[in-house]
Amino acid sequence: MSTTSPVASFYNDHSRTMIDWLKSWFLTIDHKRIAILYLITINIFFLLGGAAATVLRAELVTPQADLVQSDTYNKLFTLHGVIMIFFFLVPSIPAVLGNFLLPLMLGAKDLAFPRLNLLSWYVFFIGGLFALAATSLGGVDTGWTFYTPYSSTYANSNVILTATGIFIMGFSSILTGINFIVTIHKMRAPGLTWFRLPLFVWANYATSIIQVLATPVLGVSIALVAVERLLGVGIFDPALGGDPLLFQHLFWFYSHPAVYIMILPAMGVISELISCYSRKRVFGYEFIALSSIAIAVIGFFVWGHHMFVSSQSVYSGLVFSFLSYLVAIPSAIKVFNWTATLYKGSISYSTPMLYAMGFMGVFVIGGLTGLFLAASALDVHVHDTYFVVAHFHYIMVGGAIMAYLGGLHYWWPKITGRLYSEIWGRLSALIIFVGFNLTFFPQFFLGYLGMPRRYHVYPEEFQVLHVLSSAGSTILGIGYMIPIIYLLVSLRYGEIAKSNPWRAKGLEWQTTSPPPTENFEHTPIVTEEAYAYPPEEPERDAASYRPGSPL
């Protein structure tokens, strides 16, 4: 990328040869460059996971198997799940936006352990290579959930390669988590007390705790699958004296909290967006901040809600159901506080704000349908059906990806020094919202009708709903392609961004766009809370509106 901004940015380099240039990127310890490395890598994974989803949706247009046969279908949904969860969603907001912004928001020069940060990208990348190798050598067909004894004994696909990839990727998640926790504790600028931190930082703090505490359990469970497969040690397969449900307990002990690894940072982004585009301090700051921590803590004790029909005891069912309702409350608190933030604000419909509003709409539906699934008796019916598929896509695609895109747009000028096309931005936000809902809303009906997940042939009466869903996914797919195009175009042709194009609060906006390698010329000193918009700011902003200026 050519750098035209007047002040030296972190893109500037003095490398004269190609090798130097490569070194300046692949051996960089600058958190901003590492964030860019992540950005590129995870977006490639996103495209791959999306391509798999496209084939799945195309296959599901008809009740028979026509496009792909069962084996291919099973490998495709496994690929889709593994890639999207472990190689896209888990790293997405923390590793890209978090990496880029955390030091900036804290007024720091870098993360606490810059080399560790680079290492975690390499570890991630190597993990990804293993997963890709598994795919190109024929794929794996266990589902991203790797349920035993299917995965440990019966499957004859590349389980071990994929498991190794996820095992390795887990370390990158842990390393990033440790790095963030230490950075937030130790590297805050003078005056930046805990309750002056942006909510994005709080969210990433809570996420990091989960990453550090839960990921090792994933590593262990997946390693045990490999051990049983390779050495025939009886751990999960009852034929060898193992217990198949043990795996589910271990797996969900990570994978439920993993949902919060994906959604908490998203919530952090939303708080930033809503505040900026309402020109107001976030309503109930402390409640939003602490609710992230509450979610992280309670989220560790709800894993059994994935096992209501697994033959676990009814009393476990009772406890896990209760805790699942409890964990929903902090999320509700956030939604209400965001809504209250809008009151008496001065709102603009900029692209990131549209994503934030879209997030709220779909997140509410995703969250509420979670309450259906937490109802043990109801889950008996809808467990492992499309109802679940719809629910978690509302949280993870509707929620996490929309927030990721909203955040990417919001901080794009900071990251690249360029402004994107506002018209295309808003248009694609709308297309994504419509496409998303058309894809996944019919799936709630499918699920309640009894359509099991992971079926590529199905009874004819489900076809209409499947066709609707596939039609929606086409729109959604187009919606995702548009930003890729205009964001890339903006790198060359976009208007040069000022330091603070959105007139937002937050230390990251006080430095140049894109920031210099050291982030700040002088370490900033913080004297006010986060989102310190003056009380008259909404009025002033509304008064400055002229007919004809952008909405």
Added chain:
Amino acid sequence: MWGFPLFPEQASTVAGQIDLLYFALVGLSLIFAGILPFVVLYLIVRYHRSMKADRSNPINSSLKLELTWSIIPFILSMGVFFWSTFLFFQINADPDDPLEIYVIGKQWMWHLQHPNGKRENNELHVPVGQPIKLIMTSQDVIHSFYIPAFRLKKDVVPGRYTTMWFEPTKTGEYHLFCAEYCGTEHSAMIGRVVVLPLPDYQRWLTTEEPAILPDGSTISTGVSSDSGGSMAEIGAQVFQQQGCVSCHRTDSAARAPVLNNIFGKPTSLASGETLTVDEEYLRESILRPQAKITVGYGPIMPTFEGQLTEDQVLQLIAYIKSLSDVDANEENQ
């Protein structure tokens, strides 16, 4: 393809109750999902920067509001929690005097055996208006027995028995799905549940039909055939053939507990524990006898793990149960 349903048929006693809970949740959701978006829409239009509005004295925190919107959802969700948990316990509590049917799942087929010895594959014939209990296990990986019209499913797990009961309320044919991903042909592991009036069911029980056994061989099944008679009768034969009878006998040469009248009764273990004898306990006592030793006996029973098929274990259990439950024994004839 046209005229597609948006709501599944209700065909069991619990279906209506689960749907009621579902609609209650839909109603509650509408209060939030139906109102909140409009509040948000109203706010973003009302307070759009182009709109003249009173923006003075914005507040940015209020303990009262925070408490309100934490406590109300909490109370509502607790209501749902108690309701659903109550139902959940009901779904999981065994009914009185059910008709018992044995299910074996394997990649990628359901095998079902009725107490009288009749077997079927991927189909389950049951009488209407009677509680039915399925005792299920898997020969390989985890499957899940799912009947949407009954709103019920239960995982079918290798190495243990899971049970599920229902009472069909309407005759007809309903989907049977495997809901737990189990490998290549998972989506072909489907079938149907046929709910018949009692006389038709009884007639069906005695019609001869071929069935595939879990080991893959085909036999003709039905009581009049030479497939061996009822499950308990076949179980009695297995009991002889496997030499169980050399230890478990009523005469003075017995070196093991008599198995008459033990099912459903408490038993004392050498470890001091007392348990009620159920299918799971019998299974373990046969396959891994050392795990739980009956008080007063030595650990001399050999393990039968790997020597008996799932089918045979079920038959042995049916036999041991027939030694206990005279009523059920008669009913099954």
